[in-house]
Amino acid sequence: xxxxxxxxxxxxxxxxxxxxxxxxxxxxxxxxxxxxxxxxxxxxxxxxxxxxxxxxxxxxxxxxxxxxxxxxxxxxxxxxxxxxxxxxxxxxxxxxxxxxxxxxxxxxxxxxxxxxxxxxxxxxxxxxxxxxxxxxxxxxxxxxxxxxxxxxxxxxxxxxxxxxxxxxxxxxxxxxxxxxxxxxxxxxxxxxxxxxxxxxxxxxxxxxxxxxxxxxxxxxxxxxxxxxxxxxxxxxxxxxxxxxxxxxxxxxxxxxxxxxxxxxxxxxxxxxxxxxxxxxxxxxxxxxxxxxxxxxxxxxxxxxxxxxxxxxxxxxxxxxxxxxxxxxxxxxxxxxxxxxxxxxxxxxxxxxxxxxxxxxxxxxxxxxxxxxxxxxxxxxxxxxxxxxxxxxxxxxxxxxxxxxxxxxxxxxxxxxxxxxxxxxxxxxxxxxxxxxxxxxxxxxxxxxxxxxxxxxxxxxxxxxxxxxxxxxxxxxxxxxxxxxxxxxxxxxxxxxxxxxxxxxxxxxxxxxxxxxxxxxxxxxxxxxxxxxxxxxxxxxxxxx
Numbered sequence: 001x002x003x004x005x006x007x008x009x010x011x012x013x014x015x016x017x018x019x020x021x022x023x024x025x026x027x028x029x030x031x032x033x034x035x036x037x038x039x040x041x042x043x044x045x046x047x048x049x050x051x052x053x054x055x056x057x058x059x060x061x062x063x064x065x066x067x068x069x070x071x072x073x074x075x076x077x078x079x080x081x082x083x084x085x086x087x088x089x090x091x092x093x094x095x096x097x098x099x100x101x102x103x104x105x106x107x108x109x110x111x112x113x114x115x116x117x118x119x120x121x122x123x124x125x126x127x128x129x130x131x132x133x134x135x136x137x138x139x140x141x142x143x144x145x146x147x148x149x150x151x152x153x154x155x156x157x158x159x160x161x162x163x164x165x166x167x168x169x170x171x172x173x174x175x176x177x178x179x180x181x182x183x184x185x186x187x188x189x190x191x192x193x194x195x196x197x198x199x200x201x202x203x204x205x206x207x208x209x210x211x212x213x214x215x216x217x218x219x220x221x222x223x224x225x226x227x228x229x230x231x232x233x234x235x236x237x238x239x240x241x242x243x244x245x246x247x248x249x250x251x252x253x254x255x256x257x258x259x260x261x262x263x264x265x266x267x268x269x270x271x272x273x274x275x276x277x278x279x280x281x282x283x284x285x286x287x288x289x290x291x292x293x294x295x296x297x298x299x300x301x302x303x304x305x306x307x308x309x310x311x312x313x314x315x316x317x318x319x320x321x322x323x324x325x326x327x328x329x330x331x332x333x334x335x336x337x338x339x340x341x342x343x344x345x346x347x348x349x350x351x352x353x354x355x356x357x358x359x360x361x362x363x364x365x366x367x368x369x370x371x372x373x374x375x376x377x378x379x380x381x382x383x384x385x386x387x388x389x390x391x392x393x394x395x396x397x398x399x400x401x402x403x404x405x406x407x408x409x410x411x412x413x414x415x416x417x418x419x420x421x422x423x424x425x426x427x428x429x430x431x432x433x434x435x436x437x438x439x440x441x442x443x444x445x446x447x448x449x450x451x452x453x454x455x456x457x458x459x460x461x462x463x464x465x466x467x468x469x470x471x472x473x474x475x476x477x478x479x480x481x482x483x484x485x486x487x488x489x490x491x492x493x494x495x496x497x498x499x500x501x502x503x504x505x506x507x508x509x510x511x512x513x514x515x516x517x518x519x520x521x522x523x524x525x526x527x528x529x530x531x532x533x534x535x536x537x538x539x540x541x542x543x544x
Contacts, residue, residue: 008058011043011050013060015064016067016068021499024040028041033053035504038050038053038501063509066511068509068510069479070497071507074232074447074454075442078234078448079255081244090120096127118147121152121448123152132149141160144162146159147160152411153305155198159189167204170189171188179198179199195328210257221263224264226540230506234268238272256284259286259293265293270295274340278344294490297380298344300341300349302350303325304353306353306385327356334350339368339372347378348379351383355387355427365379383408384402396437404431404434405443409465425467431472432470432473441485442482442490445457455522456522458475461477462519475519506531506533508527510528529542529543
């Protein structure tokens with residue numbers, strides 16, 4: 001059930017209360033009033049605080065041995081893309097291109113004439129062919145209807161002849177800057193497109209109506225609440241640059257129109273060629289600190305992904321020695337945007353996955369902070385997927401922080417050794433090395449690329465699902481990534497991330513204690529209730 005009964009004031013007792021507050025790690029009771037935590041301590045003092053505040057008819061909620069925690073923060077997800085994915089065909093779990101064609105034919109039969117068919121979340125590495133479908137294979141599904149297929153990582157796509165033509169991808173047009181179009185021997189587009197070219201193809205898919213987005217938003221956002229998420233770093237395009245291409249340029253406006261459907265507090269990170277849109281967004285309802293909403297970041301893409309072989313690497317990919325990825329923007333352009341964002345008081349968030357991209361990113365941060373030194377900048381690297389030890393030390397010296405996606409390990413572990421080789425794989429998603437260096441690491445999903453299931457992500461941090469387990473974290477360290485450290489990453493540590501009097505009443509109740517169960521059972525815990533700003537946004541009835 002979502003949207004349970006509302007109470008002006010509530011007293012929680014009788015469970016395990018993990019505050020994530022260093023001064024008071026555990027408590028016997030917690031009291032909330034309105035959108036704030038009123039008191040944390042023993043039952044008598046919390047009840048007295050409610051009485052003193054005039055909340056005489058408070059609701060007493062027994063936890064019956066369950067675990068109460070701060071609400072989870074996901075530091076990097078794409079809310080409008082999440083809706084977009086839910087509107088289109090799901091291509092997960094396919095074994096080969098023939099199975100892909102069958103699923104697309106099923107989706108094609110359900111669509112009215114003239115509507116585009118988009119299939120998303122295709123795991124290319126799971127296919128026997130280990131490649132995107134080509135134009136002819138998609139034409140075999142339909143020549144009349146434009147068809148676009150998006151790779152799992154969102155950085156590669158393929159289209160049939162009709163879709164390519166409508167996107168303006170033709171033999172007589174060059175690859176767009178920062179992108180690559182696969183071509184036949186005669187120069188015709190073969191179907192597959194990468195980075196900026198994939199954005200161009202995806203951008204041609206018509207934008208859904210506001211009414212259809214609103215309807216989808218209710219169920220899509222409810223899934224985030226069901227994962228215990230009460231706050232998120234939301235990545236929004238402001239122009240054609242970004243994973244959604246031209247179709248994503250209205251993402252900020254779309255989220256504004258959907259604020260009433262939003263059950264969590266957004267920390268907005270804008271993508272664009274210029275910082276002006278991010279600055280302007282601070283004058284909109286996206287920036288309302290009293291309501292827990294802030295516009296704080298500016299995102300810049302430096303490279304692509306391992307899955308698309310577009311991550312910028314020092315050495316070629318082990319299984320594709322002819323490829324080593326590329327920077328998606330020139331270094332001078334990346335630095336110009338970094339400088340403008342810093343001058344505007346925005347947190348810089350640079351997407352860098354390959355070791356060469358991370359190295360260039362770090363060098364540019366060194367240059368920027370030499371020009372404009374300031375201590376508490378909290379500038380970020382998004383993903384930081386391959387980070388050798390020498391780069392870890394440089395990141396720590398600069399005071400940079402990391403937003404990372406632990407479930408990338410879950411999705412990629414089957415082929416990362418093949419793609420990177422044994423030595424480089426030792427330094428992939430190097431959580432242990434980053435935390436030991438004193439770098440603040442915030443957890444994220446990059447949803448819809450990965451599942452927003454925070455408990456699965458915490459478990460993956462601890463077990464690594466058997467992949468390079470020397471980089472594993474303890475359960476307590478992993479939990480901090482989605483609470484205290486995530487709040488710090490978003491300049492929100494005084495409002496969120498731990499349970500203390502005066503902070504937002506962002507809470508999650510779990511069926512058990514994630515610090516006490518076996519590491520491989522963390523994901524099996526249930527989210528019984530999620531409270532965002534004092535409002536129950538998810539309740540499965542398990543608390544009674």
